[in-house]
Amino acid sequence: MSIFRFIHTADIHLGSFLHISGMEKHPKLKELSRKATYQAFENICNIAVENKAAFILISGDLYDREARSVRANRFFVDACRRLEKERIRVFVTAGNHDPAKEYKELFRLPDNVYVFSASEPELILVNDTGGEPIAAVSGQSYGERWERSPLHAHYPVSDADVFRIAMLHTQMETGRSNYIPASSADLSGRSGFDYWALGHIHQPQIIKEDKPVIAYSGAPQGRDFGEQGLKGCWLVEVEKIGGVSCFxxxxxxxxxxPVIYHTFFIDIGCPELAEAESFDQLEAYLIEEAEKLEEKIRAEHSxxxxILVRWEIGGRGRLHxxxxxxxxxSQDEIRRLLRTSLGHRFPFVWTDSVILRTKDPAAEEVLVRHPMLKEYLDQxxxxxxxGEPARKSLISQLGQMWTQKADYEDMDEKRFFLDESTLENMLDEAVQLILNGLIEAGGRE
Ligand SMILES: [Mn+2]
Incomplete structure (x- = not known):
């Protein structure tokens, strides 16, 4: 028997803008960059109303520190007033981007909104419209930008026979973490809870499916190519399936x-491109790929x-x-061609960037002819x-600009994180440089 529905969201970063390259000259893109996070939140509210949700949980980072604005505050309050009319409650915990110390609403919040305290964990009992208790929500806000103690360890658990929810803004790292140290075992070990509504990681993810559910909703709107694909929220329907506390x-x-980020990986050695040798042929193929995605999105996600697109074009072939x-x-020219031919559709497909990583087909032959060289390079x-030692020596020689560890949200933009794909690309390019040098030196055979 279904009892009620609720929405789990987090990391809305209301008021922050999207990075869209080339938007300066395009008012439509500029507007979308400014409105996307607002639109995403409005879409959440619409989903709540359409599905008659009892409440919305916002597990931290409702606002974005740098983009804190009167407009964002006003927008949130207006949206909540509308929810109040529909008898939908809103529970908010402050996260690292909007900690209680900096959290100040400029307008009076309507009575259906509850912001959890930062000074102590709290528990709120939720009744249905008939006054019967249906859920208990436990939570605590970040007081400061960093929260290093396991707040969840002290969350009160309701003893009523209701669906018990805990809200937590965490990176799910054990040991020393700036964003509430926690592990899936810690959370499962806190008996009594049915659902852990997590925030902070912007990718949606179900860590544990049942008893208790542990899930990230992810951000309702991605803001750069690090946050690709469809973004959304969880609509959760709670069913009573037996005796006391069985849900x-x-x-x-x-x-x-409203906006999605997508990277296309194109191989110039694929059958459709293997014989191609002009920009026109490449362009026609890329447009076809973009149209396929556009159609799929239009059909499934109104x-x-x-769609903001990055084209990573690699592989071996004549186009090289x-x-x-x-x-x-070449990158600029392909980008220009694609922007001109794809920018006017709906949903429009905007080429953010084109990255060329193609390889000389002859390079592979050099390796075939010289097995010793291949063995040496492979080694x-x-x-x-x-090898850790090789990496360590790389970092010690060149590592001034490398951070050792990616701190998820507080990345230093002047540094870059040596992650697996960056390293793979660097190694790949290094091999190509060596092979190209050999080809140049030896002449083409
Ligand atoms: Mn966060």
């Missing part, structure tokens, strides 16, 4: 993001207004010789890929 949570992911003389110029690559 089931049926979770449905609802897409809310809320999506735009078209680009190799002037890689940057070096293997050492770097797998």
């Amino acid at each position: 089931r949570a049926n979770m449905k992911f609802q897409v809310t993001s 809320l999506v207004e735009g 010789f078209l680009f190799s003389e002037d890689i940057e110029g 070096i690559i293997m050492d770097i890929r797998q």
Whole structure:
């Protein structure tokens, strides 16, 4: 028997803008960059109203520190007033981007909104419209930008026979974490809870499916290429399936993001491109790929207004010789072509960037002809890929600009994190440079 529904969201970062390259000259893109986080929150509210949700949980980072604004405050209050009329409650915990110390609403919040205290854990009992208790929500806000203590360890648990929810803004790291140290075992070990509504990680994820559910909703709108794909919130339907404290949570992911980020990986060696040798042929193929995605999104997700696209073009093939003389110029030209031909559709497909990583097909032949060289290169690559000492020495020689560890939200933009894909790309390019050098030196055979 279904008892009620609720929505789990987090990391709305209301008021922050999207990064869209080239938007300066395009009012439509500029507007979308400014309105996307607002639109995503409005979509959440619409989903709550349509599904007669009892409440919405916002597990931290409702606002964005840098983008804190009167407009964002006003927007939130107005949206909550509308929810109040529909008898939908809103529970908010402050996260690291909107800690209680800096959290100040400029307008009076309507009575259906509850913001959890930062000074102590609290428990709120929720009744249905008939006055019967249906759920208990426990939570605590971040007081400061960092929260290093396991707040959840002290969350009160309701003793009523209701669905028990805990809200937590955490990176789910054990040991020393700036964002509430916790593990899935810690959370499961806190008996009594049915659902852990997590925030902080922007990718939706179900860590544990049942008894208790542990889930991240992810951000309702991605803000850069690190946050790709469809973004949304969880619509959770709670069922009573037996005696005391026996509930089931049926979770449905609802897409809310008006904009999605998408990377296409294109291989110039694929059958459709293997014989191609002009920009026109490449362009026609890329447009076809973009159209396929556009059609799929339009058919399945009517809320999506735009798709921001990055093209990573790699592989070996004849097209390589078209680009190799002037890689940057080629990237710019392909981007320009695609922006012109794809920018006017709905949902529109906007090319953010084109990255060319194609390879000379002859390079592979050099390796075939010189097995010793191949073995030697493979060995070096293997050492770097797998060997801690090789990596350490790389970092000690070149590491001024590398951070050792990616702190999820507080990345230093002047540094870059040496992650697996960056390292793979670097190794790949290094091998190509060596092979190209050999080809140049030896002449083409
Ligand atoms: Mn956060």
